[in-house]
Amino acid sequence: MKISFRKVMLKKRFPLAISRGISGDTHNVFIKIEDEGLVAWGESCPGKSEGAENTEEVISQLNKLIKVGIKDKSIYEIESIAHDMKISPSAYAGLDIALWDLKAKKAKLPLNELLGLPLPKSMTSLTIGIMSPESVKQRIPLLFENASTKFLKVKLGSPLGLEADKAMYKQVLESTKGYGLSLRVDANGGWSTENAKYMIDWLSDKNCDYVEQPLVEGNEKELKTLYQSRSLPIFVDESCRSSSDISKYHDCVDGVNLKLMKCGGITEGLRVLSTAKAFELETMIGCMSESSISISAAASISGQIDHIDLDSHYNLNPDPSWGASMTKGITMPSNNFGHGAHLKN
Numbered sequence: 001m002k003i004s005f006r007k008v009m010l011k012k013r014f015p016l017a018i019s020r021g022i023s024g025d026t027h028n029v030f031i032k033i034e035d036e037g038l039v040a041w042g043e044s045c046p047g048k049s050e051g052a053e054n055t056e057e058v059i060s061q062l063n064k065l066i067k068v069g070i071k072d073k074s075i076y077e078i079e080s081i082a083h084d085m086k087i088s089p090s091a092y093a094g095l096d097i098a099l100w101d102l103k104a105k106k107a108k109l110p111l112n113e114l115l116g117l118p119l120p121k122s123m124t125s126l127t128i129g130i131m132s133p134e135s136v137k138q139r140i141p142l143l144f145e146n147a148s149t150k151f152l153k154v155k156l157g158s159p160l161g162l163e164a165d166k167a168m169y170k171q172v173l174e175s176t177k178g179y180g181l182s183l184r185v186d187a188n189g190g191w192s193t194e195n196a197k198y199m200i201d202w203l204s205d206k207n208c209d210y211v212e213q214p215l216v217e218g219n220e221k222e223l224k225t226l227y228q229s230r231s232l233p234i235f236v237d238e239s240c241r242s243s244s245d246i247s248k249y250h251d252c253v254d255g256v257n258l259k260l261m262k263c264g265g266i267t268e269g270l271r272v273l274s275t276a277k278a279f280e281l282e283t284m285i286g287c288m289s290e291s292s293i294s295i296s297a298a299a300s301i302s303g304q305i306d307h308i309d310l311d312s313h314y315n316l317n318p319d320p321s322w323g324a325s326m327t328k329g330i331t332m333p334s335n336n337f338g339h340g341a342h343l344k345n
């Protein structure tokens with residue numbers, strides 16, 4: 001088994017502004033495994049909160065793990081070693097994705113079939129970052145010019161305050177008239193408890209399906225207050241980093257957002273889903289700044305997930321990878337073996 005890394009810059013079509021700041025171009029690490037004549041691919045998107053801030057950290061953490069020896073070990077054994085070595089989730093996710101890709105290719109199956117999962121049935125949302133109403137007017141037609149989905153995630157939690165949030169959201173409502181869209185809001189922890197309560201009430205009669213991460217990560221104790229009087233479903237994203245987090249606040253949220261980079265890949269991602277379902281919570285799957293490779297891996301496990309937000313690769317120009325594409329609004333993996341995606345060159 002030969003493992004190699006490639007650092008690639010991902011160039012965004014539009015930079016994405018959220019409550020914590022703006023994300024422009026990123027550098028991701030692509031993991032290539034060659035084994036028994038097969039080639040498998042994984043992708044790590046570095047993130048400070050996910051324990052590996054840049055490509056160098058991703059590669060050095062994975063090299064440390066590989067040095068210990070992963071040959072002839074199962075994916076679950078390798079994951080356990082990575083856990084003991086405190087390899088960060090975003091670094092490990094890339095290797096985990098590549099290992100599952102290889103396993104499915106050896107079995108001559110698409111990854112979803114290897115895992116006993118159906119293909120996705122729900123449309124993905126596209127995302128509009130925090131911006132002025134004037135920019136919303138210009139962005140909506142560009143965002144939906146080639147897109148068949150009917151869902152739009154609106155980032156709120158503006159550093160300029162609630163009036164800026166409300167002005168932006170009103171413009172989104174105005175500009176999407178005639179598109180037949182359902183909206184959902186992600187505040188990325190940008191609201192105080194009081195502001196979150198106010199905004200959830202304000203949004204409740206304005207075509208908003210649910211609100212994601214209203215409170216900042218670390219402020220989970222306040223979720224209870226918010227949950228008791230909520231007028232829209234509440235999902236957590238940053239507050240849910242692994243399956244073990246869910247039992248801490250399962251009784252004060254309606255759903256959780258799973259991300260492969262945040263939880264450490266497919267192996268832990270499947271546990272997040274089964275734990276959420278055990279607590280009868282709704283499920284969502286999202287992404288960071290990722291290309292078609294890790295999006296295809298996420299799409300491969302999205303068949304039983306309620307809400308899909310796998311759209312970061314549509315905002316790349318160019319996408320360095322080939323893989324999942326939008327079919328009737330659904331981010332659908334290709335029907336090749338494995339997760340069905342690869343780096344283009």
Ligand SMILES: [Mg+2]
Nearest residue numbers: 186212213237
């Ligand atoms: Mg989110």
